[in-house]
Amino acid sequence: MLKPIAEGRWNKESAYSGLAKFLKATYLAQGYPEMPTDLVASLGQLMKEVQARMEWVAVGGRRVQADTGPPCHHVIRVATNCVTMLLAVNFSASAGSRTALTRAQDMELIASIELMASRVLDKLGGPLLHEGSFSADDMAGLQLLHEASAESGARLNDTLAALPLHVSASMSLMVLHGLSLRAIKWTLNYVLVRCAKERCDSCMVAGDHAGARAAAAQWLQVARRLAELAPPPPKATSKAAASGTKQPQGRPGVGEQEEEVDASAVSGPQPSALATFMVAEARVSVEGVNPRTLAAMHGAVKAAQEQGDDVVGWLAALNEAQLLVWGAERLDGTFSEDSVQEALDIAAEQRASCRRWGGEPFTESRCRAVLDDVKKELRHSHEWAEKIRQREQEASGRSGGAGGGAGANRSQPPLLPQGRLPVRPRGGDGWQTLQPVALAHHVCAACGKMFHKTQLCARCKSVRYCGRDCQAADWKEHKLECAKLAAAAKQAAAGGESAAAAAGDTDT
Incomplete structure (x- = not known):
C-alpha cells in the first residue's frame, strides 16, 4: 500500500x-x-x-x-x-x-x-x-x-x-x-x-x-x-486436536454452567472465538467477578481451542486465571491453586502455538500484563496463607495450654481448606468486593459491608464505620443512642477498674 x-x-x-x-x-x-x-x-x-x-x-x-x-x-x-x-x-x-x-x-x-x-x-x-x-x-x-x-x-x-x-x-x-x-x-x-x-x-x-x-x-x-x-468459524478442529494433543477438560463447577451462559452471551449458533471473548470480557466489567462471568470466559477459551484461534485462546486463558485468583469460582474468599495452574498451562500451550506461526506479537504485551498480575496475586495469596496457618497454630497452642481446649479446637475446620489459597482484598471500585479470610473483619453499621479496617465512633467507642461518609449518613440514627452507649462503656470500664483494684487488695 x-x-x-x-x-x-x-x-x-x-x-x-x-x-x-x-x-x-x-x-x-x-x-x-x-x-x-x-x-x-x-x-x-x-x-x-x-x-x-x-x-x-x-x-x-x-x-x-x-x-x-x-x-x-x-x-x-x-x-x-x-x-x-x-x-x-x-x-x-x-x-x-x-x-x-x-x-x-x-x-x-x-x-x-x-x-x-x-x-x-x-x-x-x-x-x-x-x-x-x-x-x-x-x-x-x-x-x-x-x-x-x-x-x-x-x-x-x-x-x-x-x-x-x-x-x-x-x-x-x-x-x-x-x-x-x-x-x-x-x-x-x-x-x-x-x-x-x-x-x-x-x-x-x-x-x-x-x-x-x-x-x-x-x-x-x-x-x-x-x-x-x-x-463463520472454521469447520476444522483446533491445532491441538489435529496434532493429537489431548484437550483439557473443564473443571467441575465451571463447565456445568457454560451452555446456559454461552447461549445468553452472544447470539448466533457459532460465534467466533474473538466475539465470545469480547462479550465475556465486557460481562466481567458489567456484572463483576462471579461464577457466571468465569463460566463465560471459560467458554471463550473452549471456543478458541475448538476453532484453532490460539491468539484469542492465549489471552482468554490468562483472563480466566485472573478471574480465578480474584475468587470468581466460589465467592468465599478462596480459590483453587490447581485450577489457576490449569488455566496457565492452557495459556502456555496457546502461546507456544502462536509462536510457531509468528502470531505471538499480536497480543504479547496484553498477555504479559495479565500474567504478571496473576503471578503477583499468587505471591500475595501464598503470603496470606502462611500468616493464616501461623495464627491457627498459635490459637491451637493457646487452646491446648488452657487445658481441655485442644479437643474442641481439633473439631473446628481450618480457615483454609486443603488446596485453596486466600483471595487478596482488592480495594476501591466496588465491583469486585471479595471478602478476604486472612484477617479478622468488622461490619460497618451504616452500609452493612465487612471491612478489615474500620473506625470506632469517637464518643461511644462501640459502633464501627468503614469511613466518614457512612458515619455521617448514620449519625441521624446513631445520635439517639450514642450517649447511652458511651455511658454504658464508661460504666463498664469503671467496673473493670474497681474489680482489678479489689483483686489487688486481696492479693496484698
Missing part, C-alpha cells in the same frame, strides 16, 4: 484498493489486537496522504474536500481512519507512560472515532444491516444497479443517487474490491467495542465509577453485535 507513496507516485484506485485489502484482512483475521510501531506510523502517514489527495468540490458556495469517486470510497476511507486512530490510542496505552494529559488526549481521539464510526453506521442503514439481511426493496435496488452499470454513465449516476447508500456502497464494495458490507460493519463495531473498553478503563483510573459502568454497558451492547457479523 505504501510503495507508490514512498516512490513519489500516486494512483487513487491503487490506494483505495490497498485500503480495502487492509480492511478485508482485519475482518478475516478478526482484528489486530496489536501491530508493530512502524506499521502504525505508516498507516497514519498513508491516511494523511489520502486525505490530502481528496478532490475539492463546491458545496453550498464553499469549496470543500470530499470523496467524489464510487460510494464505497467514503466508507473505506472512514473505516480505515477509525482503525488507524484506534491503533494510535492502543499504542499509547501499551507504551506504559500515559499521563493525565495524554489520557485526556486519547479520550478526545476516542470521541472522534466513536463519532465517525457511528455516523457511517447510521448512513449505512444501522449497525447490523448487511447483504444477508437486505429487504426485498434493497435486493431490487441491487438488481437495478447491476443493470444500469452495463449502460451509459448518466443512467448509472441517476440510479446511484436514487438508491440508499447501503445498497450502492454494497454493490461498489463487492464489484471494485471484493469486500462485503458485512465486513465493513464488523470492523466499525469492533472499533466501537475497543473504544468503549478504553473509555471504561479511563473512567476507572479517574475514579469515575458511574462513567465506567455506563461505558461498560455500551461495551457489552456493541460486543454482542460482533457474533452476528463475524465470519
Whole structure:
C-alpha cells in the first residue's frame, strides 16, 4: 500500500484498493489486537496522504474536500481512519507512560472515532444491516444497479443517487474490491467495542465509577453485535486436536454452567472465538467477578481451542486465571491453586502455538500484563496463607495450654481448606468486593459491608464505620443512642477498674 507513496507516485484506485485489502484482512483475521510501531506510523502517514489527495468540490458556495469517486470510497476511507486512530490510542496505552494529559488526549481521539464510526453506521442503514439481511426493496435496488452499470454513465449516476447508500456502497464494495458490507460493519463495531473498553478503563483510573459502568454497558451492547457479523468459524478442529494433543477438560463447577451462559452471551449458533471473548470480557466489567462471568470466559477459551484461534485462546486463558485468583469460582474468599495452574498451562500451550506461526506479537504485551498480575496475586495469596496457618497454630497452642481446649479446637475446620489459597482484598471500585479470610473483619453499621479496617465512633467507642461518609449518613440514627452507649462503656470500664483494684487488695 505504501510503495507508490514512498516512490513519489500516486494512483487513487491503487490506494483505495490497498485500503480495502487492509480492511478485508482485519475482518478475516478478526482484528489486530496489536501491530508493530512502524506499521502504525505508516498507516497514519498513508491516511494523511489520502486525505490530502481528496478532490475539492463546491458545496453550498464553499469549496470543500470530499470523496467524489464510487460510494464505497467514503466508507473505506472512514473505516480505515477509525482503525488507524484506534491503533494510535492502543499504542499509547501499551507504551506504559500515559499521563493525565495524554489520557485526556486519547479520550478526545476516542470521541472522534466513536463519532465517525457511528455516523457511517447510521448512513449505512444501522449497525447490523448487511447483504444477508437486505429487504426485498434493497435486493431490487441491487438488481437495478447491476443493470444500469452495463449502460451509459448518466443512467448509472441517476440510479446511484436514487438508491440508499447501503445498497450502492454494497454493490461498489463487492464489484471494485471484493469486500462485503458485512465486513465493513464488523470492523466499525469492533472499533466501537475497543473504544468503549478504553473509555471504561479511563473512567476507572479517574475514579469515575458511574462513567465506567455506563461505558461498560455500551461495551457489552456493541460486543454482542460482533457474533452476528463475524465470519463463520472454521469447520476444522483446533491445532491441538489435529496434532493429537489431548484437550483439557473443564473443571467441575465451571463447565456445568457454560451452555446456559454461552447461549445468553452472544447470539448466533457459532460465534467466533474473538466475539465470545469480547462479550465475556465486557460481562466481567458489567456484572463483576462471579461464577457466571468465569463460566463465560471459560467458554471463550473452549471456543478458541475448538476453532484453532490460539491468539484469542492465549489471552482468554490468562483472563480466566485472573478471574480465578480474584475468587470468581466460589465467592468465599478462596480459590483453587490447581485450577489457576490449569488455566496457565492452557495459556502456555496457546502461546507456544502462536509462536510457531509468528502470531505471538499480536497480543504479547496484553498477555504479559495479565500474567504478571496473576503471578503477583499468587505471591500475595501464598503470603496470606502462611500468616493464616501461623495464627491457627498459635490459637491451637493457646487452646491446648488452657487445658481441655485442644479437643474442641481439633473439631473446628481450618480457615483454609486443603488446596485453596486466600483471595487478596482488592480495594476501591466496588465491583469486585471479595471478602478476604486472612484477617479478622468488622461490619460497618451504616452500609452493612465487612471491612478489615474500620473506625470506632469517637464518643461511644462501640459502633464501627468503614469511613466518614457512612458515619455521617448514620449519625441521624446513631445520635439517639450514642450517649447511652458511651455511658454504658464508661460504666463498664469503671467496673473493670474497681474489680482489678479489689483483686489487688486481696492479693496484698
